[in-house]
Amino acid sequence: MTWLHNAGCRGLDTELFFPAGPQGPGRREADEAKAVCKTCPVRRQCASWALATAQEYGIWGGMDEEERVRARRERLLSARENRPPGEEGN
Structure with a gap:
């Protein structure tokens, strides 16, 4: 995770990236x-890290x-669509 050293959010308040919710006060923070x-x-x-580690909360890589x-x-x-023929059941 060396990429963290170059993150644009480095040094910012982490609460900004964990807004209250999709409606109300959290929407502005999410934006x-x-x-x-x-x-x-x-x-x-x-x-990619957030997807690979199944992060459930917050804004990661610009995604809620x-x-x-x-x-x-x-x-x-x-x-599934890109699996070779014969591997559909695996």
């Missing part, structure tokens, strides 16, 4: 966190909880 992520040089590494669930679902579907 602010995502704005930090947009300019982060290690955004992809952060998002719902976006990570969708991304994991898309990865699973893509992996």
Whole structure:
């Protein structure tokens, strides 16, 4: 996780990246966190780590909880579609 040393969020208040919820007061914080992520040089590494480690809460790599669930679902579907013939049942 050496990529953390170059993270755009390094040194910022971590509460910004763990907003209260998708509605109400948390939405503004989530948008602010995502704005930090947009300019982060290690955004992809952060998002990949969050997906690989199944992070349930917070903004990681510019994605909130719902976006990570969708991304994991898309990865699973893509992996299934790209399996060689005969491996469908595995």
